[in-house]
Amino acid sequence: MTSLAFVANAVDGTVSTFLLDDGALRRVAVSEIGPGCSAVVVDADRRQVHVAVKGDQPAIVTGRIHRDGRLEPTSRRDVESSLSYLALTPDGRTLLGASYGGGFGISLPVHDSGVGDVVSRIAHPNMHSCAVGPEGTTAYFVSLGADLIAQCALAGATLTPLDPPTVAAPAGSGPRHLVLTRDGTNMYVMTEFSGEVLHYRRAPDGRLTLAGQAAASVPGRGLRPSRLGADPVAGHLIWGADLHLSPDGKACWASERSESTLATVPIAADGTPRPAERFTPAERQPRGFAVSPDGRHLLCTGEKSTTVSLFRTEPDGGLVLRQQAETGRGANWVRFMSA
Template identity: 50%
Template sequence: MGAMTELVLVANAADSTISTFRVDTAAQPPTLERLAVSEVGEGCGTFAIDADRDLVYAAAKGDPPGIDVFALDRETGRLEHLDHTDVEGSMSYLALAHGGSLLVGASYGGGNAQVFPVGDEGHVEEPTAQVHWPNAHCVALAGDGRHLYVVSLGADVVAQYSLSPGGGLTPLVPPTAQAPDGSGPRHLVLDADEEHAYVMTEFSGEALTYARDASGDLTLSGSVPAYAQDRGLRHSELGADPVEGHLIWGADLHLARQGTYLLASERSESTLASLPVAPDGSLGEAVSIVGTVAQPRGFLVLSDDRYALVTGEQDTAVALVAVDEAGLLMEVARAETGNGANWARSVQL
């Protein structure tokens, strides 16, 4: 079990700010306190935290788009701007690799993923590698950074690469793992042993299970609905308006309770679902689906593994949701954050 007190950072894209919260899950009831709101780049919708150096890498949409680097003050929660690098396309996802010496990003609009070396004081340098995948939405790392997965919503695949410490990418054999046609794979997480990967699909609202072998290759092994099936939602597709059409709009997923439950968010009905994970890594039907903040695009499972902090694009608050031993979900606190909240990451205190 992780720390009971941690800092959670939340990106408020519509305000171009990041809120910093102190969360204490040892308190009864748990407390959720906003410490600071810091101005960041325009439309910030993703960021990565280097906890060892207290650096935050935040994507900005702008013209041109860029990546800003901030110093995090753990006492006040404030972010101090240090550096800015222009990039080719706005980033939808950022992750650090190889001890923070590399920053990897996925650009949905640009249709690519890039690897950036990180220099002294966190300066983001010119990319060493770039791969093109339509509507690239997520990057995920495994094998101590040796393997990189790029989730392509537009191509219905997860692209697979080896990532060198120098920032080079080499396709694995095979170079892709398939997702169901038209499902729109979006975000990917790995279990603690990295023997399974789970992918949330945007258009079909499924949690996909992949087996992962020693070479890093992923093989699709199952799928389970991760949305409220009794609300009349229909299958979506690229370019459709999910609000107007009342369509499935899957978003994010994370493991909780030592990997025994997979949580997933869906935006059209603003729900968070809890799916049991069997010892063999397979998923069961949802045991709990609850309403949460409006249009929950991104969320985070806290380090103690028993609580999730959920952000809502159409809400001004974040919600703290408890996950009990049976996988049942219950909101325990809310706090104001800002407009267009869509991303959360944490640092243990």
């Protein structure tokens, strides 16, 4: 299966486009997007990307995906504070954004020409990620600062808090990035400070219930739990980042930046995650990664590396390094699209 991978290089202000074909990775384009570009979301039907950029005026930049993989910026929507995560509804008509520095989550309509004005806004400290339920009528925002997940109904681009409006994460865990299973019955959240994968059961009405957690940071390396405001490098603290599911739902992978590892977290048939026992060396300080549409490969970035690593995924969740390729400075985000 042939696919395109888009890698945001925050320091360079560029997005690299890679072609993944028959297990081989080749960079085909580097596109200027804007300073501090990070979160990327792909609208394959419109052949568009939306990219969060920082700078003096943070914004969402929308770009056209050309056949050669090049991205052409076509519009810009300024926002009040930089966004750390973007998510699209399944129909591509609504965009969600989470702002860590601004402490808010927003929803905006999407048009063929770009992104419209903010329709709804919710506020919690240090919002770090967001997601849409597979049916497109519920939305979730993770607050690292308050150890919670905000849960909302989503109608068009309008957010309405559910009852209750939030569900707690373990105190001091620092929930960060989240992912939903394809059928929407389970949600998994990577924690930054405790290095765990939290497991939430999701009811048909979208409400979440915390069901458990599993360790996802490498043992025996002297890592200690972190906290808000701490320096994880100086203190050699747990520094969890991203996570993604295998297409069959039998495993998820989680990145930890202090030891630069990707943990394989097995998932039981009932959705329960088990503690990771396998840890694969990754790019230095691996903030973001993604799994190819066919599930056969995983592409990982490193904030302190100028290369990306392509791994082959094994049936048991193992990762085998296949290739490294140059990308740019400050690489922190990956998203795929079938070519």
